[in-house]
Amino acid sequence: MLEGPLTAPESAPESYVFDAAVPRRGSLARDDLREGFASWRLAWALARLDLRNRYRGSVIGPFWLTLSTAAMLLGLGLLYARLLGISLQDYLPHLAVSLVVWNVIAGMVADACTTMTASEGVIRQLRVPFTVHVLRGVFRNALTAAHSLPLILVVLLLFDRMPGAEALLAVPGLALLLANAFFASLLLGMICARFRDIGPIVTNVMQLAFFMTPILWKPELLKELAVWLPLNPFYAVLETVRGPLVEGGGSPLAWLAAVLYTAALGVVSVAFFVRFRGRLAFWV
Amino acid sequence: MAPIGSAPIGPGPVEAALIEASGLRVEFPLYHLGARSLKKRLLARANPRVKTDESNRVVVGALADLSFRIGSGERVALIGRNGAGKTTLLRALAGIYEPVGGRLRVEGAVGTLIDPSAGMDGDSTGRENIRLRALYRNLDPAGQAALEADVVAFAGLAEFMDVPIKGYSAGMAVRLAFAIATAMQPQILLMDEWFLAGDAGFMEKAEARLAGLVSAADILVIATHDMAVVRRWCTRAIHLEAGRIVADGPVEPVIEGMLAGVG
Numbered sequence: 001m002l003e004g005p006l007t008a009p010e011s012a013p014e015s016y017v018f019d020a021a022v023p024r025r026g027s028l029a030r031d032d033l034r035e036g037f038a039s040w041r042l043a044w045a046l047a048r049l050d051l052r053n054r055y056r057g058s059v060i061g062p063f064w065l066t067l068s069t070a071a072m073l074l075g076l077g078l079l080y081a082r083l084l085g086i087s088l089q090d091y092l093p094h095l096a097v098s099l100v101v102w103n104v105i106a107g108m109v110a111d112a113c114t115t116m117t118a119s120e121g122v123i124r125q126l127r128v129p130f131t132v133h134v135l136r137g138v139f140r141n142a143l144t145a146a147h148s149l150p151l152i153l154v155v156l157l158l159f160d161r162m163p164g165a166e167a168l169l170a171v172p173g174l175a176l177l178l179a180n181a182f183f184a185s186l187l188l189g190m191i192c193a194r195f196r197d198i199g200p201i202v203t204n205v206m207q208l209a210f211f212m213t214p215i216l217w218k219p220e221l222l223k224e225l226a227v228w229l230p231l232n233p234f235y236a237v238l239e240t241v242r243g244p245l246v247e248g249g250g251s252p253l254a255w256l257a258a259v260l261y262t263a264a265l266g267v268v269s270v271a272f273f274v275r276f277r278g279r280l281a282f283w284v
Numbered sequence: 285m286a287p288i289g290s291a292p293i294g295p296g297p298v299e300a301a302l303i304e305a306s307g308l309r310v311e312f313p314l315y316h317l318g319a320r321s322l323k324k325r326l327l328a329r330a331n332p333r334v335k336t337d338e339s340n341r342v343v344v345g346a347l348a349d350l351s352f353r354i355g356s357g358e359r360v361a362l363i364g365r366n367g368a369g370k371t372t373l374l375r376a377l378a379g380i381y382e383p384v385g386g387r388l389r390v391e392g393a394v395g396t397l398i399d400p401s402a403g404m405d406g407d408s409t410g411r412e413n414i415r416l417r418a419l420y421r422n423l424d425p426a427g428q429a430a431l432e433a434d435v436v437a438f439a440g441l442a443e444f445m446d447v448p449i450k451g452y453s454a455g456m457a458v459r460l461a462f463a464i465a466t467a468m469q470p471q472i473l474l475m476d477e478w479f480l481a482g483d484a485g486f487m488e489k490a491e492a493r494l495a496g497l498v499s500a501a502d503i504l505v506i507a508t509h510d511m512a513v514v515r516r517w518c519t520r521a522i523h524l525e526a527g528r529i530v531a532d533g534p535v536e537p538v539i540e541g542m543l544a545g546v547g
Contacts, residue, residue, distance in 0.1 A: 015389075015390060015391040015392065016379045016388075016389075016390040016391075016394070017387075017388070017389045017390070018379075018382060018383060018387070018388045018389075019386075019387045019388075020309070020383050020384055020385045020386055020387070021387070039419070039422060041419055042419040042420060042422075045415075045416060045419050046416075049405055049407070049408060049416070052407070053405070053407040056407060121399075121401075121402055121403070122402060122403050122420075123380075124375070124380060124399075124402075125380070125396070125398050125399040125402030125403070126380075126396070126402050126403055126420060127378055127379045127380055127394075127396075128403075128420060278382030279382070281375075281380050281381055281382070282312060282313055282381065
């Protein structure tokens with residue numbers, strides 16, 4: 001028996017008008033983004049479900065990721081400090097921040113490719129803003145990241161390298177990272193739904209990027225070539241978090257590059273979304 | 285089970301529901317032929333003979349040049365053989381498939397019964413799935429509680445409500461999905477014929493609930509093969525053939541025309 005009225009529509013507006021001659025793509029995309037962000041509770045609930053389902057039955061759940069990162073830090077730290085001839089006190093804090101943040105970036109990019117295809121069932125049956133699927137991926141990865149970010153603190157404490165007040169700059173750095181995750185999920189989620197070959201290409205690019213970006217090695221090892229590093233978007237975004245935590249701030253050039261890359265990615269992904277949002281239901 | 289349409293529709297003044305389409309065209313790109321592969325696309329571009337059309341993709345016209353107007357109070361059946369475009373039209377009306385041509389105007393809160401299990405999570409319990417659906421529908425806490433109470437009462441799953449739905453029998457899964465999907469009162473009800481499943485005892489309950497839903501909706505559009513359903517519930521039938529309207533009008537003449545065409 002019904003207690004109250006169940007009259008709210010399936011998140012659809014009361015009236016829906018579409019005219020192919022006047023597609024109003026811009027305003028439809030804006031509505032999607034606005035309604036999607038307004039439904040953040042849904043995205044959050046879905047993200048938590050994803051995490052719970054992924055680690056169902058596992059005793060320590062997402063902390064497996066923390067453990068494996070810790071093991072990797074220990075192994076790579078000991079080996080590469082020796083190979084590169086750097087003291088462990090200098091190397092491990094750098095490696096800890098770099099590796100943890102890189103894992104977050106890599107996880108987000110990998111997930112970005114399946115943003116839309118993984119939600120195929122919902123996309124083809126219910127009218128839910130596409131932005132919800134994007135936010136779901138971003139939240140899921142942010143939750144995962146929250147399990148391994150404390151490792152950085154442990155290493156910094158262990159080596160007595162606690163940063164000063166400049167560490168607060170890592171907050172806008174992480175915000176940039178989140179913005180990039182959102183835009184990348186929007187863009188890659190659509191492109192990968194349309195062209196199923198892009199996924200493997202992205203995997204390869206990320207593998208290459210891991211070695212081309214100063215994660216295992218420190219930027220200063222490049223000597224005079226280091227001035228070219230800001231051309232690498234991954235370096236720029238990484239540096240906005242790493243700089244404040246282990247280098248006393250991070251170079252202004254890296255910050256500028258990171259902001260520019262984020263803005264460029266934002267413009268491209270939103271433009272793509274505006275143009276192809278209506279086709280997405282046919283792609284998945 | 286009392287019909288659940290006793291509550292007034294919507295918070296504001298009730299406006300007449302309306303569906304209006306003119307020259308509606310929906311096209312389905314056929315990606316699974318291999319055209320989705322970037323490699324194929326690049327190869328095709330290098331070799332102009334492989335090209336099929338100017339945009340270099342195989343397109344199927346799922347709906348071509350549909351014009352109709354469905355006013356408040358109408359009960360419309362979409363009939364036609366498999367692949368005629370019935371479900372595609374439902375999805376277009378629901379705002380899921382965006383048309384490539386023509387105009388579409390849908391006024392009123394739309395409720396869809398296309399796939400019962402859409403948005404369900406197999407690892408979650410029945411109760412968790414209800415809450416998830418409440419989020420999908422943007423319900424406030426009061427609406428969420430009402431949805432839960434309604435679904436629990438109707439599905440009759442008792443203690444299974446707190447078991448992950450992966451552990452349900454097929455019949456139980458259908459009951460829950462049906463109860464969740466039908467716990468709404470839209471002005472425009474878009475329905476596919478999936479609901480004719482379930483055990484006999486449940487079917488009676490289900491029919492009563494559907495009948496309540498249908499009678500309280502301003503507009504019903506149902507895609508079906510079952511002429512008994514058409515005759516019982518509908519006031520108008522639209523016969524689709526290969527994405528075009530062959531006949532549109534009162535139920536009997538349209539059904540006769542279709543059966544004559546098949547026979």
